Amino acid sequence: MREEVGLGSAVDQVVERVEVRAAETAEVRAPHTQRVNRVVEPGGCPPHGGRLIDRRLRGAALESARQEAATLPALVIDQDQVVTLEMIATGVLSPLEGFMGEDNYRSVLHEKRLASGLPWTIPMTLAPAGELNRAVTARLGRGDRVALADQSGHRWAVLTVTEKFTYDRDERAVQVFATDERRHPGVDYIHRRMGDTCLAGPIDLLERPDWGPFEKYRLEPVDTRRVFFEERGWRTVVGFQTANPLHRGHEYLQKCALEIIDGLFIHPIVETTRKAYFRNEYRIEAYKAALDNYYPADRVVLAPLRVTMTYAGPREAILHAIVRKNFGCTHFIVGRDHAGFGGYYDKYAAWRIFDEYDQAELGIQPLFFRDSFYCTRCGTVATEKTCPHGEEYHLTMSGTGVQDILRYGYLPPKEILRPEVGQVIIQGIQPKGTDADGAGDIAGSATAPAAATGVAGITGAAGGTGGSNSTTDANGSVSTVSTGDGQAIKPVADTIKGLFPYYLTHHRLGGKRRRRRLDPAELTMRDLEAALAEGRERAGEVYQEVFEAVAGLFDIARAADRGGRIAALREALRRQKELITALEEKVRVAQEEVPDPFMFQDRPEAQRELDSAREIAREIAGLAERDPDFKARVWNPMPYEEYRR
Numbered sequence: 001m002r003e004e005v006g007l008g009s010a011v012d013q014v015v016e017r018v019e020v021r022a023a024e025t026a027e028v029r030a031p032h033t034q035r036v037n038r039v040v041e042p043g044g045c046p047p048h049g050g051r052l053i054d055r056r057l058r059g060a061a062l063e064s065a066r067q068e069a070a071t072l073p074a075l076v077i078d079q080d081q082v083v084t085l086e087m088i089a090t091g092v093l094s095p096l097e098g099f100m101g102e103d104n105y106r107s108v109l110h111e112k113r114l115a116s117g118l119p120w121t122i123p124m125t126l127a128p129a130g131e132l133n134r135a136v137t138a139r140l141g142r143g144d145r146v147a148l149a150d151q152s153g154h155r156w157a158v159l160t161v162t163e164k165f166t167y168d169r170d171e172r173a174v175q176v177f178a179t180d181e182r183r184h185p186g187v188d189y190i191h192r193r194m195g196d197t198c199l200a201g202p203i204d205l206l207e208r209p210d211w212g213p214f215e216k217y218r219l220e221p222v223d224t225r226r227v228f229f230e231e232r233g234w235r236t237v238v239g240f241q242t243a244n245p246l247h248r249g250h251e252y253l254q255k256c257a258l259e260i261i262d263g264l265f266i267h268p269i270v271e272t273t274r275k276a277y278f279r280n281e282y283r284i285e286a287y288k289a290a291l292d293n294y295y296p297a298d299r300v301v302l303a304p305l306r307v308t309m310t311y312a313g314p315r316e317a318i319l320h321a322i323v324r325k326n327f328g329c330t331h332f333i334v335g336r337d338h339a340g341f342g343g344y345y346d347k348y349a350a351w352r353i354f355d356e357y358d359q360a361e362l363g364i365q366p367l368f369f370r371d372s373f374y375c376t377r378c379g380t381v382a383t384e385k386t387c388p389h390g391e392e393y394h395l396t397m398s399g400t401g402v403q404d405i406l407r408y409g410y411l412p413p414k415e416i417l418r419p420e421v422g423q424v425i426i427q428g429i430q431p432k433g434t435d436a437d438g439a440g441d442i443a444g445s446a447t448a449p450a451a452a453t454g455v456a457g458i459t460g461a462a463g464g465t466g467g468s469n470s471t472t473d474a475n476g477s478v479s480t481v482s483t484g485d486g487q488a489i490k491p492v493a494d495t496i497k498g499l500f501p502y503y504l505t506h507h508r509l510g511g512k513r514r515r516r517r518l519d520p521a522e523l524t525m526r527d528l529e530a531a532l533a534e535g536r537e538r539a540g541e542v543y544q545e546v547f548e549a550v551a552g553l554f555d556i557a558r559a560a561d562r563g564g565r566i567a568a569l570r571e572a573l574r575r576q577k578e579l580i581t582a583l584e585e586k587v588r589v590a591q592e593e594v595p596d597p598f599m600f601q602d603r604p605e606a607q608r609e610l611d612s613a614r615e616i617a618r619e620i621a622g623l624a625e626r627d628p629d630f631k632a633r634v635w636n637p638m639p640y641e642e643y644r645r
Ligand SMILES: [Zn+2]
Pocket: 375, 376, 377, 378, 379, 382, 387, 388, 389, 393
């Protein structure tokens, strides 16, 4: 590779020391460990390309480079490229030591590999846009050094130019994003933010950007490798990436993975290009709330990741796996439509692309998980692979559905989102409420907009869309709600379909089918509230009812009945017997024929009523009085004492 120059010897020593330490630790531990999981060599999986790259300058080298950088011409780079500089310098993108030359660029574009043959899917190039950058670039030649500065003029790194080359924007877009439409944010970036000429060469980082609120959680590959393999003694680690708050579906698949893998590395992205979102600090705090309450502390490591999403779908899934490999992960969870955008990629494309590589050359094992849901009939989180029941039983785990319902001011059912997570994340939603002037806040415009202060709007339900009406809540207080369009970014029907698929076709969760499917265009806030109330109340009941019905029939020790059911049945039987006595008297006095059947009943009709009442009594008695001392059910072929020996 032309642009990749050798590492400094100091860096080599650092990397070697880490590897030796890890190996020693594993050797020392080995005799004491009971582990059976020996899939991976002690010390975890090696970084991509074999060595962890470190392009940070330190000590005297840093001092002289700083002085030199002040005198160098500078290229102005954007925030995304500052993030990329840090990733390269800290080994996140190992084996890259800088920006790609043409050989690697073309190979990545067309072969999904570096020129060396190593798997790689996203071109990492530097093509600064703008007139000033163009002028600086024009003067640069092979061997020249140039400072890389942000828009404020702060110099973050020095690039040693090994090569300049031009490229075709449309070719790049079509190869990487499978489209040349400007609507795709990755394609748009190529046209709007990239210049005509790429500069290749290794970089030296002068200074690492501060991560602000995430600085205290920040871990580099060299840190995670130490934590995973030396401190925790794990042999296998599964990486999990998300840009959403942790819902029960995430928890389910993380824990499925954790059943067979030693450790879980939760690695949420805190850099995003999306606008409607959860504030990053709240997402991290929400993860902590979940970990504190529902995960064993010695099995999980949480760290944020700064990476710019390009929405390259399958190609980005491979890059994300390689990034996790560099952090030390042996496994990586890949969801459907990983890093997808607006339907540009087939839902399973991000899984299929892994078939293009040998497991050994990729060096990290992908774990493919389907979309999960809470099945009220199974009584557990499940996927279409593990649950046989229809959608009428399901609460869907939808990241956007959760987002929308929080924006409306409600926590979703606990089967979808842990309340501890909800508490934190509802305060960090962006934008808050449902429209600009707060008119759509369902908590009521007369009072402080509850959704905007992050408190769930529990009083005053909004009416239909586009209307204004008064509602009375459970406490009797009235709030007048002007709903505006009453929508939280997306139509209310999308939120209902996204979380409560039963609602369009069934009256209740797992209940009767509606005579006609509801028209999504007619759904209002009332429907969302009804669907939510049913989800909250019934999610835990559907399976419980099945259980109680069976237990009520087959419990031998009736003491397990808390008294209510059998007592109520006996009372119903007593009432039924009283009714039968009255009906018997009626039969006794009835005439054989009557002049007006609307006013009087003849004897055959009275007898029919009596027969029916007796039949019902037999049914109740069967439930209430069957085999009260279990004689028919409890027997042993040998004396009981025989079984005790
Ligand atoms: Zn099920």
